[in-house]
Amino acid sequence: MRKPDGKIVLLGDMNVGKTSLLQRYMERRFTDTVSTVGGAFYLKQWRSYNISIWDTAGREQFHGLGSMYCRGAAAVILTYDVNHAQSLLELEDRFLGLTDTARADCLFAIVGNKVDLSEDGPGESRQEGGGGLGPAGGGCAAPRLPRQVQPEDAVALYKKIIKYKMLDEKDVPAAEQMCFETSAKTGHNVDLLFETLFDMVVPVILRQRAQGPPQTVDITSCRPPAQTKPGCCA
Ligand SMILES: Nc1nc2c(ncn2[C@@H]2O[C@H](COP(=O)(O)OP(=O)(O)OP(=O)(O)O)[C@@H](O)[C@H]2O)c(=O)[nH]1
Numbered sequence: 001m002r003k004p005d006g007k008i009v010l011l012g013d014m015n016v017g018k019t020s021l022l023q024r025y026m027e028r029r030f031t032d033t034v035s036t037v038g039g040a041f042y043l044k045q046w047r048s049y050n051i052s053i054w055d056t057a058g059r060e061q062f063h064g065l066g067s068m069y070c071r072g073a074a075a076v077i078l079t080y081d082v083n084h085a086q087s088l089l090e091l092e093d094r095f096l097g098l099t100d101t102a103r104a105d106c107l108f109a110i111v112g113n114k115v116d117l118s119e120d121g122p123g124e125s126r127q128e129g130g131g132g133l134g135p136a137g138g139g140c141a142a143p144r145l146p147r148q149v150q151p152e153d154a155v156a157l158y159k160k161i162i163k164y165k166m167l168d169e170k171d172v173p174a175a176e177q178m179c180f181e182t183s184a185k186t187g188h189n190v191d192l193l194f195e196t197l198f199d200m201v202v203p204v205i206l207r208q209r210a211q212g213p214p215q216t217v218d219i220t221s222c223r224p225p226a227q228t229k230p231g232c233c234a
């Protein structure tokens, strides 16, 4: 298997829909999920590049693994549930620090999922989903909820991240470009989210290649020390 050229990581509290978003994009379906244990990844070929997309566990007990998954990431998708304000707060309090191991030029997307459940959310449409609804999506529509997170709240978090990373707003993509509202259930904005990020990650991969291989020593390529000639003093 060819080594991935770039890495994207999904982070966020449990139950916000990280696995469902990834399944919706990669498998074109919305099915029952079980809470993720540890992490898992998909490989996506985008143009001539291989991009790994990592799904992580939101459960507190796996928190320690988060920074390991973020190591060297070219982009991080910080996911929350638009109907659950605490899930946005958790991104800043619990997940942002995990991204310290990502690349210095790592891109950040802020994604508010489950818009299909909010009163003002887009309606459910089969076209958007691009496939039949699975067992988790079938049956009657769930009652709509008043949304708890507004798009401006996500933009404010994006700006905080830029400050936290000590970056200049003019050197990073605009907040409006990087904040998305999605529904893994209907497919709303799911392709847009991933494909916008893939296009943005390609220049990061090219920069990484231009910088050359990582500064680590490959011990398998080290030659053994020259044998001391017989008769020579050590
Ligand atoms: N209505 C609706 N339900 C969703 C959506 N996305 C996910 N769900 C449901 O929310 C629950 C949690 O989804 P997951 O994708 O497992 O959540 P997760 O973020 O991966 O959770 P952890 O693996 O525990 O971190 C499941 O019951 C999903 O069916 C969505 O866009 N709309």
Ligand SMILES: [Mg+2]
Residues within 6 Å of the ligand: 018, 019, 020, 033, 034, 035, 036, 055, 056, 057, 058
């Ligand atoms: Mg999951």
